[in-house]
Amino acid sequence: LGNPAFSAQHQHRHHHHHCLELMLVGRRAAGCARKRLRGGAGWRLARQQARAWSSVTKKLRKPRVSKRRRAKVDEEEEEEGGLTYKAVEDAYERVQGKIERSACTKSRLFSRMLGHDVYFKKEHFSITGSYKERGALNTLLQLTDEEKEHGVICSSAGNHAQAVSYHSTRLGIDGVIVMPTNTPHVKVSRTKMFGAKVVLHGNSFAEAFEHALSIAEAENRTFIHAFNNEHVTAGQGTVAMELMEQNPYLDAVIVPVGGGGLIAGMALAIKHFNPRIKGTK
Numbered sequence: 001l002g003n004p005a006f007s008a009q010h011q012h013r014h015h016h017h018h019c020l021e022l023m024l025v026g027r028r029a030a031g032c033a034r035k036r037l038r039g040g041a042g043w044r045l046a047r048q049q050a051r052a053w054s055s056v057t058k059k060l061r062k063p064r065v066s067k068r069r070r071a072k073v074d075e076e077e078e079e080e081g082g083l084t085y086k087a088v089e090d091a092y093e094r095v096q097g098k099i100e101r102s103a104c105t106k107s108r109l110f111s112r113m114l115g116h117d118v119y120f121k122k123e124h125f126s127i128t129g130s131y132k133e134r135g136a137l138n139t140l141l142q143l144t145d146e147e148k149e150h151g152v153i154c155s156s157a158g159n160h161a162q163a164v165s166y167h168s169t170r171l172g173i174d175g176v177i178v179m180p181t182n183t184p185h186v187k188v189s190r191t192k193m194f195g196a197k198v199v200l201h202g203n204s205f206a207e208a209f210e211h212a213l214s215i216a217e218a219e220n221r222t223f224i225h226a227f228n229n230e231h232v233t234a235g236q237g238t239v240a241m242e243l244m245e246q247n248p249y250l251d252a253v254i255v256p257v258g259g260g261g262l263i264a265g266m267a268l269a270i271k272h273f274n275p276r277i278k279g280t281k
Helices: 008-025 027-037 043-061 067-080 085-095 108-114 132-140 145-150 159-170 185-193 205-219 230-236 238-246 261-273
Strands: 104-106 119-121 152-155 175-179 197-200 252-254 278-280
Touching: 085 132, 085 230, 085 238, 085 261, 104 238, 119 238, 132 159, 132 230, 132 238, 152 159, 152 205, 159 175, 159 185, 175 185, 175 205, 185 197, 197 205, 230 238, 230 261, 238 261
Parallel strands: 152 175, 175 197, 252 278
Antiparallel strands: 104 119
């Protein structure tokens, strides 16, 4: 653009092309384009255009959702029944200060490998080693006095077992955990260490599950399902509540899926907060 051999009309046409390029490729490429234009006749205008586009991208990335849209989503949830965003929000307030707030840090290795900014929510740093604490605690905190008196029971071969064992003991609630006989010794010992009674039964999870239900009925205990429970799912959704506070400008969130409790709670919270974020499993 700084070449005096160019006519004013040619210069204007090329300048318009470069400005359009700046708007399309975004701020990072705009920096490179500005370097090419520096010193030329179009430098000043290109710089202004780049600044304008920078402010536009910031506005586009802000997770702004109208109150009317959120209210409409809440009404639809109430009409359909089942789990609602309000349940996740209440669960977040309920468990705050009683569980570890996990860090959300950028991975330099994965970011370089994939060519995107990749962050990890480090739930494995919780006391029992997973996000399962959230759902277990949220459920236990909503038991009635009568339910607390009769105790709780669950069937699990790992993380859910440890979560129920730890928080039931901490809250003074008698807990029983039924695990298959082939459960790894380290998981059995850790579950016992947290305080609940461990019952080994059956060669499969299905057998242990049925035995736990029979004990719950015989002893009038509250059975806490690992994922098919609205209080548990709402509790797992608190991972997303923290995530949105730590990094609200995410483009996508990848969630591991087992029974579906984690992704159900997280998807509900994330889409309510910022519908632009894509979710995958």
